[in-house]
Amino acid sequence: MAEAHQAVAFQFTITPEGIDLQLSYQALNQIYLSGVRSWKKRVSRMRNRVIKGVYPASPSSWLFVVIAILATMYMRSDPSMGLITKIQQHLPLRYTNTHNTEDTTTMVSVLVFSTLLWLSLILALRFCLKLLLSYHQWMFEQHGRVSNVTKVWVTLLRLLSSRKPLLYSYQTSLPHLPVPAIRDTLSRYLQSVRPLLTDPEFKRMTKLANHFEANLGNRLQRYLRLKALWATNYVSDWWEEYIYLRSRCPLMVNSNYYGMDFLYVTPTPVQAARAGNTITALLLYRRKVNREELKPVRSHSTVIPLCAAQCERMFNTTRTPGVETDVLQHWQDSEFVVVYHKGRYFRLWVYRAGRLLSPREIEHQMQRILDDPSPPKPGEDKLGALTAGDRIPWAQMRKQYFSSGINKRSLDAIERAAFFVTLDEEEQGMRGEDPAGNLDRYAKSLLHGKCYDRWFDKSFSIVIYKNGKSGLNAEHSWADAPTVAHLWEYTLATDAFQLGYTEDGHCKGEVDRSLPQPQRLVWDIPSEVQAQVCSSLAVAQALADDVDCHVFPFRDFGKGRIKKLRISPDAYIQIGLQLAYYRDRGGFCLTYEASMTRLFREGRTETVRSCSNESTAFVKALEDGEVLINSLIQRLFRLASERHQNLYRMAMTGAGIDRHLFCLYVVSKYLGVESPFLKEVLSEPWRLSTSQTPVQQMELFDLKNHPDFISLGGGFGPVADDGYGVSYIIVGEDMINFHVSSKYSCSDTDSHRFGAQISKALQDIMTLLSADTKTSLSSKGAAQPQAKKLL
Structure with a gap:
């Protein structure tokens, strides 16, 4: 009760002599300083509105x-x-x-x-x-x-x-995303599926596409062009709503993704200290976002700016469940985070008297949570499983049991928090006698944990392990991975190189011993909710147990050696993935590679269909045992590489295939008309889903003097039940880190086997391209016509 009395700014009692007024000057001072901080932020926002409102001119x-x-x-x-x-x-x-x-x-x-x-x-x-x-x-x-x-x-x-x-x-x-001509989109689509279909299948699909264009397609296109004239981006709002927010399946594994700590280095083994620096770095980043002090992310030699709209909902954001659709809720500011430890939830205030607590003070508060011996209340310890299971039961429970009273206040604290923090009881990282296996377990822990010790609805959750290792789990609807990767790069660099630690592993700075204790969130969980928690946990646990994760660093070579061959590193890896999949499954599949469209206002992603006529021709020539000279196979590879780069460029510049077809499908649903062509296109499974995690802030990391501070990147779950999810990050000049996922329930997939195939494919391609071709130079002129004939 002492904390409650301290929180009261004034009290009064009525006596025979009159009113006895008692003021708490300390509480009033806190209110005053918090108000000053709030007004400073308002003035700063107004100033920034003026500055960016007149850009590229200046107010002066x-x-x-x-x-x-x-x-x-x-x-x-x-x-x-x-x-x-x-x-x-x-x-x-x-x-x-x-x-x-x-x-x-x-x-x-x-x-x-x-x-x-x-x-x-x-x-x-x-x-x-x-x-x-x-x-x-x-x-x-x-x-x-x-x-x-x-x-x-x-x-x-x-x-x-x-x-x-x-x-x-x-x-x-920034320009608006253009609507491609429907004929161009259909032509590119047919070209993309040609290597995956037999001649009769391709003929049937061509007939469907032509019928769609001649009849329903142009009608849908007119509506889409009208939306493009009216809306800022004709794709993004529908993409957010129908791909993410209307999905009723669990977010965990299916949608959320993860980011890892340094590969070789753990800056401190002290869990509370790592939490102190990590939380401080994240809040410093939030301050830069609020003040708009971050430099706009740019492309092409720091000339072309990319859309920054996704940064707006990075902090103080939660995806709240609904029966039909979820809703993204964002609050302007939040002065606290919520911490989970051993089944209990704590509200930790990170500001006092208008100032951000020092890393040492946050460490002190974290240690208080770690030392707190109180047990969780009935139903509290696994409450987070509601966010890991299906969305409809969680929405029903939230409306019925969390809309009033102490449950509402505690849930509001979680949802309004700047972000969520888990103090995990496990140790993770590449350690011990089984470093490879430990990396796999590390990935699974970040992807789903125990299915109840993360709050999967938050924009992102931070995990601090017992041995000081860290990581994050991010919700996908509010932004894409590059935005979160930018945040995580800044956090890791600031933690290790700016804030630092003392010799004994603690955060730097002084501690105000008068800081109030972290506030324990109070719940009243009835038996009906506890039953639903068990049900949601069972769904989530089955999903988590089925995920096969494999993480491995590829150290044989990196982008440095690939660039010496005048080949795009991303194209090299994507063609390597085609070769690996062909060897693993004996054929080709529809392949998804995420490409950004942030050259346009409110742009998000587009699909690069990496399986092309050129890439399949190269793989077949390499694998089918035909006696071909090296120069011809090399020529096929270069044609495949050029084709992939062109596909990537077209996707980035608004000439992609899948977002256009997706929006046409949405319009058809609004009009209540059926299209056999669109229905079939949008039901095709992506058995190989890939994504590159970009390294955007290399100036923050001194890899020359600190080569061990290499990021592992992050990963995601498989998109198809019988497919693979592959994420990779190109770090420095000599390493590529891969994250492979699949499902144990599918007998045709195996993440470790596919990882081995990826390594071998990359090595085999390098051997081919590095081979001495002097003996075949005389046949170079004949190689190109033969290569085109094979296509």
Whole structure:
């Protein structure tokens, strides 16, 4: 009760002598300082709105325009061509006939005209910037062969972007995602499935596509073009709603993904200390997001900005369940995190008197939680399983039992928290006598844990293990992996290189011993909820037990050696995955590679269909035992690589296949019409789902002096029951880390076997491309026609 009394700012009692008023100055001081912090943030947001609202100009440029107009007026010249006089005639002060009034009206007229001219110039600059950002031909030019048009474009873009931008400065200048022509999309689709279909199957699919284009397709396309004119992005809202929020299956494994700690290094073995630095680094990142101090992420040699809209819902965000659809709830700010440990939930305030607690103070609070001996209340320890199971039962339980009273207050604390933290009782990482097996267990732990010790609805949850290892589990609907990867890179670098630890592994800084204890969240879990918790846990546990994870670092070579061959590292890996899958399953499959569309406003992802005519021709030539000279097979590989790069570029520039077809399908559902073609296309399984985790902030890591600080990247569960999920991260010049997932219930898949096939495929391709081809140089001229014939 002592903490409750301290929280009261004032008390009063009525006595015969009157009212006895008692004030708690300490509590009032806390309220005052919190209010000051809140107003500072409001002022900062207002200032940022002005700065980004006038970008690429600056607020001070208004004064320059005013001075310039006044100077020309002083020289007896009217730059407004009579507009200033017209403005002066409509001012109320013009009816007072005094000399001072005339000077005042002239000055006001000049200010009004200057402001209008300034705003017009801003709109013109922004329009020019938008036109420049709509140019994407640079992406299709060969490396080292830049056209004069692109050179001029880069110069103009740098000129307009010379001012230091805020995080969201480019948002209104980014172009809208274009709607491809329906004929082009259907043509590209048929080309993508050609290597997967027999001649009769392809003929039937071509007939379906042609019938769709001639009848229903153009009608749906008109609606889609109308939406593209009206909406900021014609894909993103439907993608978020129908792919993520309307899904009723568990988020765990099916949707959420994970990120890992350093591969070789654990900065400290002290669990509470690692939590202190990690939480501090995350909150420092949130401060940069709120103040828009983060540099906009850019592409192509730090010239082209990418959309930053996904950063807005990074913190203080929860996906709340519904019977038909979930809802993403975002709060403007939160001064606490929620911590889970041994079945108990704690609210930890990370601000006091308007200041962020030091890492040492957060460590101190974490240690208090670790030392707390109190047991969990009935039904509390496995309550998180509700977020791991099916969505409908969780929505029903939430509405019936968590909409009022202490349960609502405790649930609100979790959902409004900046993020969720789990102090795990296990030890993880590449350690002991079985480092490879431990990496696999580490991945499974981050992907699903015990199915109840994570809060899978939060935008992301941080896991701190007993031995100091860390990781995260992220919900997918609010953003894609590159956004979370950017956050995690900053967190790891800040933790290890900026905040650091003392020699005995503790956080740096001093501790205010008067900090209040972390608040234990209180629950009243009735038997009906406990029964549903058990049911949800059973569903989640069966899902978790079925996941086969395999994580391995590929150390034979990396992007350095691949680039020396003048080949895209991503194309090299994707073709290697095609070869590995062919060897593993004896055929080819529809392959998904995630590509971003953040060159456009509110862009998210597009699919690169990596299984192409060119890649299958290369694999067959290499595997079918035909006696072919090395130069011919190398030529087939280079054709496949060029084709893959072109597919990736088209996806990035809005000329992809799958998002367009998906939106056409949504329109057909709204209109209540059936399309056999769209129904079949959208039901095709992605048996090989792949994604590259980009390394975006290498300047934060000094790999030259600290080569052990290599990130493992992250991974996700398999998309198809009989397929593989493959995530990879290209780290430095000499390593590629892979995360492979599949399901034990499918006898045709095995993550470890496929991982071995990936390693062998990459090695075999390198051996082929590095082979001495001098003896076959004379046949180089004949190689290209033969290669095209094989396609």
